[in-house]
Amino acid sequence: MALHFGEHGEREQEHEGDVAHNTRMGVILFFVYILFYGGFMILSAFWPKVMSRPILGGVNLAVMYGFGLIVIALVLALIYMRVCRKSN
Amino acid sequence: MIHESSTLAVFVFLFFAGTVLGISFYLGRRAKSAKGYFAAGGGIHWAVNGVAFAGDYLSAASFLGICGMIAFFGYDGFLYSIGYLAGWIVALFIIAEPLKRLGRYTFADALDNRFNSRGIKLAAAVSTLVVSCFYLIPQMVGAGALVQPLLGFPHYVGVLVVGFIVTIIVTTAGMVSTTWVQFIKGTLLVVLCAFITVLILLRGLSTQPPGIPGKEVVVFKAGVPAAEVTGVAGAEVLPEEGAWAGKPYVRVRNKTTGTVAVWRKEGDRLSETQTVAVLKDGKKLVNGLPRGKGEGQADLASVGYPSKLPGNVEKTGALGPVEFIRTMEESEVVLWRSDRIVDSDGTATTIYYQKPTAGKDFMAPGSSPTFSKVRGSKFTDKLDFLSLMLALFCGTASLPHILIRYYTVKDQASARKSTVVGIAAIGFFYVLTLFLGLGAMTSGALDVTDSNMSAPLLARSFSELLFAVISAVAFTTVLGTVSGLIMAASGAVAHDLMTNFMKMEMNEHRKVRAAKVAAMCVGVVAIVLGILFAKMNVNFLVGWAFNIAASANLPALVMLLFWKRTTKQGITAAVIVGMLSSLGWILLSAQAYKDVYGIDPAGAIVPFSQPAIVTIPLGFAVLVIVSLLTQRPGEKTKAAA
Numbered sequence: 259m260a261l262h263f264g265e266h267g268e269r270e271q272e273h274e275g276d277v278a279h280n281t282r283m284g285v286i287l288f289f290v291y292i293l294f295y296g297g298f299m300i301l302s303a304f305w306p307k308v309m310s311r312p313i314l315g316g317v318n319l320a321v322m323y324g325f326g327l328i329v330i331a332l333v334l335a336l337i338y339m340r341v342c343r344k345s346n
Numbered sequence: 347m348i349h350e351s352s353t354l355a356v357f358v359f360l361f362f363a364g365t366v367l368g369i370s371f372y373l374g375r376r377a378k379s380a381k382g383y384f385a386a387g388g389g390i391h392w393a394v395n396g397v398a399f400a401g402d403y404l405s406a407a408s409f410l411g412i413c414g415m416i417a418f419f420g421y422d423g424f425l426y427s428i429g430y431l432a433g434w435i436v437a438l439f440i441i442a443e444p445l446k447r448l449g450r451y452t453f454a455d456a457l458d459n460r461f462n463s464r465g466i467k468l469a470a471a472v473s474t475l476v477v478s479c480f481y482l483i484p485q486m487v488g489a490g491a492l493v494q495p496l497l498g499f500p501h502y503v504g505v506l507v508v509g510f511i512v513t514i515i516v517t518t519a520g521m522v523s524t525t526w527v528q529f530i531k532g533t534l535l536v537v538l539c540a541f542i543t544v545l546i547l548l549r550g551l552s553t554q555p556p557g558i559p560g561k562e563v564v565v566f567k568a569g570v571p572a573a574e575v576t577g578v579a580g581a582e583v584l585p586e587e588g589a590w591a592g593k594p595y596v597r598v599r600n601k602t603t604g605t606v607a608v609w610r611k612e613g614d615r616l617s618e619t620q621t622v623a624v625l626k627d628g629k630k631l632v633n634g635l636p637r638g639k640g641e642g643q644a645d646l647a648s649v650g651y652p653s654k655l656p657g658n659v660e661k662t663g664a665l666g667p668v669e670f671i672r673t674m675e676e677s678e679v680v681l682w683r684s685d686r687i688v689d690s691d692g693t694a695t696t697i698y699y700q701k702p703t704a705g706k707d708f709m710a711p712g713s714s715p716t717f718s719k720v721r722g723s724k725f726t727d728k729l730d731f732l733s734l735m736l737a738l739f740c741g742t743a744s745l746p747h748i749l750i751r752y753y754t755v756k757d758q759a760s761a762r763k764s765t766v767v768g769i770a771a772i773g774f775f776y777v778l779t780l781f782l783g784l785g786a787m788t789s790g791a792l793d794v795t796d797s798n799m800s801a802p803l804l805a806r807s808f809s810e811l812l813f814a815v816i817s818a819v820a821f822t823t824v825l826g827t828v829s830g831l832i833m834a835a836s837g838a839v840a841h842d843l844m845t846n847f848m849k850m851e852m853n854e855h856r857k858v859r860a861a862k863v864a865a866m867c868v869g870v871v872a873i874v875l876g877i878l879f880a881k882m883n884v885n886f887l888v889g890w891a892f893n894i895a896a897s898a899n900l901p902a903l904v905m906l907l908f909w910k911r912t913t914k915q916g917i918t919a920a921v922i923v924g925m926l927s928s929l930g931w932i933l934l935s936a937q938a939y940k941d942v943y944g945i946d947p948a949g950a951i952v953p954f955s956q957p958a959i960v961t962i963p964l965g966f967a968v969l970v971i972v973s974l975l976t977q978r979p980g981e982k983t984k985a986a987a
Contacts, residue, residue, distance in 0.1 A: 272447070272758065280758075281907075284439035291435045299735050302425070302711040303728045306720050310710030316672035320421055320710045321780070324428050328773040331435055335766045338439060344759045 276343040283341050287334045294330055298323050349495035349799070354814035356497050362822045363511055366530065370515045370523035383520035383858045384451035384837055385753040390525055392760040396767020398525045399751055401532030403430075403742070403768070404775060405481075405827040406488035407888040409535065410820060412776075413804075414797030415716075416783020417650070418681065420708025422717045423783055427776035429735050433742025434772065436900075438765040441743040444907045446752045446761045452834075453749045454842040457902055457921075463914035464847050469921040471842035473898040474746040476925060478835040478868075479875065480894055481745070482828065484887035486876025488798070489824040495799055496817035505876035508821075512828045513869030516836065517862040521754055524829045531826035534819050536771055539778045542816070545808050546785035547670055550662040551677065555651045555790030556807050563790040564647040566680070568617040568700050572596070575609055575616050589687045595619075595697065605634035610699040619699040620646050620794060626692035646698070648803070650792035653702050654678040667781070674784050675705040681787070682794045698794040730954035734889060737958035741892030744899035747830035750837060832868050839864035890932050893958045898925035901965030909973075916973030924965035931957035 301308055301323075309320035381387055390398070408430060415423030449456035454470030486505050493504025515523050549556075557563035575598060576583050584590075584597040584606065596609045596616060609616040623631040630637040635644035655662060656676040665673060685697045707713060712721035719727030742748060752761050786792060786804035793799045802820060806813035840861035844850045852860060879887075901924060902917045932938055935955040936947035 277443075277447075280443060284443070288435060288439040291432070291439075295432050295435075295739065298428070299732055303720050303731050306710060306712045310706055312672075312675065315668050316675065317668060318675055318706075318709055321424075321671055321675075324421075324424055324780075325777060327428050328431055328777055331431060332766075332769055332773050334435070335438055335769045339762055339766050342759070342762060 272345040276345045280342045283338060287338050291331065291334055294327060298327060349793075352496070352498075352810060352814045352817065354810065355817040358814050359497060359818035359821050362530075362534075362818055363825075366523075366527050366822070366825065367511065367514060369526050369530075370518040373522045373526065374518040378855070378858065380451070380841075380854045380857050382522065383861060384841060385750075386521040386525050388754060388756055390754040392755050392764040393767055394525065394529050395751060395755050395760070395764035397532045397771055398528040398754075399532075399748070399764065399768030400536065400771035400775065401528030401530070401826040402748060402751060402830040403772060403827075404532065404535055404823065405485055405888070406492070406820065406824045407484055408775075408779075409823055410488065410492070410798045410801055411888070412779045413783045413786060413801035414799070415714060416780060417786035417792060417800035417804075418797045419714030419716075420681075420703070420784075420787070421710055422712070422714035424780050425711060425717065425735070426738065427779050429738030430742065431769070431773050431776050432739050434765065434769045436740060437743035437748065438762070438769065440907070441749070441903060442752055442761045442765055443758050445749060445903070446755075446758055449753060451750070451753055451841050452837045453746045453899065454838065454846070456749075457906060457917060458846075458914075460906070461914035461917070463918065465918040466914055466921070467842050467847045469918045469925075470899075470902075471838040471847065473921050473925050474838035474842070475835055476929070477744075477746060477891055477895045477898065478831045478838075479871065480887065480891040481747070482831050482835075482868075482872045483875045483879050484891070485824055485828050485831065486872050487879050487887075489821065489828075490876055490880055491798060492817070492820055492824070495796070496802060496821065501880050502877050504821075505873055508824050508828060509869050509873035509876065512825055512832055512872075513866055515825070515829050516832045516865045516869070520836075520858070520861070521750070521833055524833050525751075525754060527829055528826040531819075531822050532771060535823060536775050536778075538816060538819055539775060539782060542785070542805060542808070542812070543778050543781045546781055546804075547667060548664045549808075550665045551652055551655055551670075551673055551788055552661040553652055553655060554660065555788055557648055557790035558803070558806050559810065561648065563651065564649075565651070566618040566649075566700055568653070568680070568702065569612075569615045570617070572611075572614050572616050588690050590689075593685075593687060595687075607634060608695070608697055610697070617700050619697050621695055621697050622646065622795070623693055623695040646794060648791050649680070649682055649794055650787055651790050652677045652679045652788055670781065670784070671709075674788075675709045677705045678702050679705065679708070679787060681708065682792075684794070726953045729959060730956050733954065733956035733959035736962065737889065737893040737896050737956060740896035740900045740958065740962060744895040744903070745892075746838070746895075746899075747827075747834040750834050751830075828872065832865050832872065835868040836861045836865035839868075889956065893932065893956060893961070894925060894928045896958050897928035897961035897965055898922075900924075900962060901969050905966065905969050905973075909970075911973055911977060912969065913973045913976045913978075915976040916969045919972040920965045920969035923968045924961055927964055928957045928961040931961060 310318050312318050313322055412423045412426050445456045448459035454467050457470050458466040489508040490501035490504040493499045515527055555563055580601045582599045582601055584599055594611045596611050597606050599606045608619045608621050610619050621633055632644040632646055654677055662673055681701045681703045682698050683701050688694045712718050717731055720731050755761055755764055782801055786800040789804045789807040791803040791807040802816050805816040844860055898921050902920045905912045931952050934951040936950035937955040939945050939950045940947040
């Protein structure tokens with residue numbers, strides 16, 4: 259992997275349209291994640307009993323959902339990387 | 347428990363520290379300019395930056411605190427893992443790009459980009475310093491707490507060693523060496539934890555776990571009919587008087603030796619306990635005998651084993667990851683809780699008692715004292731939990747030492763890519779924490795007095811070499827995060843305060859020198875704080891730092907990006923109000939009453955301990971109100987995004 263320590267030019271130039279597009283994508287994906295995370299927190303705070311029910315392969319909802327939140331974060335991050343536009 | 351320090355661990359640590367310092371000096375000449383020092387020249391490869399994110403973020407609290415909490419209480423520790431990771435979503439989707447677009451070296455740069463306001467610079471710099479110091483305390487205290495059992499030096503030596511090494515790292519090559527320290531640490535930590543997880547799965551679960559090599563695991567008596575303990579010849583039951591009256595304990599004196607054993611009573615059944623009594627003159631008795639390892643002395647035994655496995659087998663053999671979790675859920679594990687009784691003669695006895703707990707119970711939220719309230723019905727208790735989870739979610743993207751990493755890559759696309767690498771590495775690590783914690787819970791090697799030691803002791807249950815390596819890596823863990831924090835603080839002083847706020851005329855060379863002097867001062871402050879707060883609980887402090895960061899910084903960052911009418915006065919006010927209100931709330935909370943001042947927590951003024959759920963909205967409200975009040979016609983601000 260190439261490593262550069264030299265001074266790079268000042269900030270990159272971006273098209274305003276691309277910036278707006280990327281921002282919009284970020285906000286949409288952010289709210290998608292909020293739904294998952296919020297659901298988890300509400301369940302844990304108000305219905306902790308539901309979380310201890312086994313759901314898949316004998317593993318309970320708390321563990322499944324917890325791992326799920328980590329995996330979903332990565333999946334959404336990869337989607338974001340794909341849909342973002344690069345100006346130059 | 348008395349730990350034997352490992353000479354091997356000292357050597358492995360010296361090797362790591364030497365490597366890291368060598369790299370620092372080697373890279374030092376590449377960080378002469380301001381951009382080189384503050385942002386590593388903006389030329390760090392995105393993959394390196396991604397792993398460095400992991401090294402920056404996965405602090406001693408993440409590693410030792412979460413593993414310890416899972417090992418002692420089960421699933422609840424994993425809630426921190428989930429919250430800490432979720433915070434990266436805010437960082438990636440909302441903060442990363444604009445921050446990179448608007449700033450140069452510091453978080454204050456980005457906030458102030460449109461306004462050129464001295465007020466914003468001052469407020470943002472002070473908030474950076476406050477958050478960094480709050481975050482530094484648990485890291486330094488953690489270093490001190492680690493060094494004693496792991497490497498065999500007293501607390502202050504750990505704090506001094508970390509403070510000294512980190513100050514050298516930061517002053518030789520600033521962000522360049524900081525990046526590489528974090529890169530090395532992130533790699534080591536994730537790879538090592540993955541390796542230990544594989545070992546845990548291969549070993550499987552057993553009702554007679556290995557424990558620490560050379561020491562047999564004691565299987566404690568539990569649920570014994572009372573008569574079998576009290577009725578034997580030579581046993582004398584002491585009367586339940588004074589502080590012991592009405593408590594669920596039976597004290598049995600052996601008439602021949604004179605030692606007193608404490609049993610915990612449940613109905614007419616008794617279970618063995620372990621006790622540490624501190625006499626008025628400071629002498630310590632363990633299970634009634636002087637504390638020590640010699641003849642006629644006693645030390646606490648290591649603990650942690652399942653009392654029942656599914657199908658009543660004694661050993662499961664190797665398990666797959668899913669099978670492992672399922673087996674834990676279907677087992678019963680002997681967890682340990684503690685109780686404290688102070689006699690009228692001043693003797694304070696801490697009783698560690700067995701609490702066999704079904705997996706179904708400890709594998710769901712609410713099994714620890716911290717979160718047990720979610721199983722209750724009081725609404726404010728539930729709010730406390732939600733508030734903490736909100737702080738973890740919003741705090742990550744507001745931590746200055748994380749934000750400055752974005753300035754080390756060359757463009758927006760690199761910023762995005764490095765965050766994705768960071769999320770992958772950090773997410774993978776947090777998945778592992780559940781296995782490590784549960785592995786420690788059933789390793790037979792736990793120290794009932796110190797949950798922070800769970801991960802290293804888990805390693806010791808495999809081999810001494812692994813223990814040495816993980817001890818050294820845990821210590822290196824502190825180095826990575828502390829150097830990031832000192833870097834952020836030195837940037838706030840030299841770039842935000844001296845250059846931009848006080849308008850001191852400095853050329854590149856002098857500015858870098860000022861930053862190095864600032865780094866040294868912050869290093870000294872960190873050492874002093876680490877020694878002063880030696881007794882504080884590390885986990886709470888990290889949670890508080892997240893609360894303050896989220897309350898002070900997030901409203902300003904978000905509104906600057908998404909609300910066109912934001913004014914400089916609005917931003918300044920939001921940062922100041924968010925910082926002061928969250929700090930004030932914390933200082934007036936039940937947790938601070940109990941742990942900082944040592945007074946009755948019932949007298950606390952605020953209704954719950956975690957402020958974020960109140961102070962983040964407050965920050966937004968202040969920003970909106972002040973901005974609306976300070977709109978100037980004709981001076982239309984341009985939308986940033």
